[in-house]
Amino acid sequence: MRHWKKLKKSEIRKRVFDALAENTDFAEKETLGVPASHLDDKVFYQDAPFLSDAPFLTTLIKNPNHIGCHTLGTSESFFKGTQEIERELIAICAEDILRAPAKSCDGYVSSGGTEANMQAIWIYRNYFVRERGAEHREIAVLCSDDFHYSMSKAADVLGIRHAAVPVDREMRSVSEADIARTVADLKASDVKYFIVVVNMMTTMFGSVDDPDTYVRALETSEAEFKMHADGAYGGFIYPFTNADNALDFSNPHITSVTLDAHKMVQAPYGTGIFIIRKGWMQYANTKEASYVEGEDYTLIGSRSGANAVAVWMILMTYGRYGWEEKIAVLMKRTDWLCRELDGAGVKYFRNPNANIVTVHAAHVPEETARRFGLVPDAHGNPAFYKIVVMDHVTIDKLIPLTKALKAARKTMV
Ligand SMILES: Cc1ncc(COP(=O)(O)O)c(C=O)c1O
Numbered sequence: 001m002r003h004w005k006k007l008k009k010s011e012i013r014k015r016v017f018d019a020l021a022e023n024t025d026f027a028e029k030e031t032l033g034v035p036a037s038h039l040d041d042k043v044f045y046q047d048a049p050f051l052s053d054a055p056f057l058t059t060l061i062k063n064p065n066h067i068g069c070h071t072l073g074t075s076e077s078f079f080k081g082t083q084e085i086e087r088e089l090i091a092i093c094a095e096d097i098l099r100a101p102a103k104s105c106d107g108y109v110s111s112g113g114t115e116a117n118m119q120a121i122w123i124y125r126n127y128f129v130r131e132r133g134a135e136h137r138e139i140a141v142l143c144s145d146d147f148h149y150s151m152s153k154a155a156d157v158l159g160i161r162h163a164a165v166p167v168d169r170e171m172r173s174v175s176e177a178d179i180a181r182t183v184a185d186l187k188a189s190d191v192k193y194f195i196v197v198v199n200m201m202t203t204m205f206g207s208v209d210d211p212d213t214y215v216r217a218l219e220t221s222e223a224e225f226k227m228h229a230d231g232a233y234g235g236f237i238y239p240f241t242n243a244d245n246a247l248d249f250s251n252p253h254i255t256s257v258t259l260d261a262h263k264m265v266q267a268p269y270g271t272g273i274f275i276i277r278k279g280w281m282q283y284a285n286t287k288e289a290s291y292v293e294g295e296d297y298t299l300i301g302s303r304s305g306a307n308a309v310a311v312w313m314i315l316m317t318y319g320r321y322g323w324e325e326k327i328a329v330l331m332k333r334t335d336w337l338c339r340e341l342d343g344a345g346v347k348y349f350r351n352p353n354a355n356i357v358t359v360h361a362a363h364v365p366e367e368t369a370r371r372f373g374l375v376p377d378a379h380g381n382p383a384f385y386k387i388v389v390m391d392h393v394t395i396d397k398l399i400p401l402t403k404a405l406k407a408a409r410k411t412m413v
Contacts, residue, residue, distance in 0.1 A: 006319025
């Protein structure tokens, strides 16, 4: 563990205020050429006394723009203080969570998991076009049928194909034979290059892909591919519940990973995290961004530096071991829930390393789903409802749900 050491509140506060002092201060300095400023001071008070104890709110008000990618080349010097915090955050995620070698990755804080997934697919599409002379119709995104919809959105925006491999209904996993069949069908319709997206916990089931199954099937089919791991949901859970997993940078086939701090980390929305091995960001370089110091390598363009600061503050408040403890508590609660469901004969899917429990809709009366805010796989015709054991989902809050499910089971048998 190189970067992720717990800090005291006072140390976090000092680090953020020192970083802000290194940024340009629109009120104090002669910064006349950027179309940016602090938040409107008629609406957002700059001098409220509590702000001296509120580093995140102060960063929001100072409004640094983290446009560009700060782990490679140069960046806008106006915001160099908080960019350094973002660089540290990317290093924590890449090296301390996803086991990348030191300084081997680039990355940035994106608007969310959708953008981070799209950034990966954009990079690999451009790679196949530039290095292999591929046409867009010869490139396909390949993932399991439990994919997040950002994959089909990305394929649509980027003008490439998208195919999903069927999943086993009970196990939520794909077989090598089904991957090979899907690849053969795509090859028969002119697809030559594959962008494989493996799941580090799916949105609906918390299920986890085995990247080796894809690698075996694609290598046997002699298909060229690049592989991205979608950890938008699981990236801050799975590395702690299954430390020796094959979905991080310890696996040479994984070139990039999406994490999302606005889910399990409870950071503000706008805190997706995109991480990729060095040497790949260049495929997303927009040279026309010539007025931006260091040019731009991201989909988003302007973005708030306060988002990176928020995620960094949360992770540094816990430290690695505090985070492990937090996840361990969520897993205990999920274990408890599963024991209750087992006792009542309620059918569900749960990956043993996940905090999502997905119950068969036949065992959940509609009124119970509504009362407890359970999310269906498909509004209108649900086959499953999920329970996500977040920080606020305590055993005390789960008890009325398990009681309702048990009572419903009694009337069904
Ligand atoms: C597995 C997975 N990937 C991607 C996303 C998209 O994330 P966002 O809503 O932050 O764009 C989600 C969101 O739920 C997700 O669960």
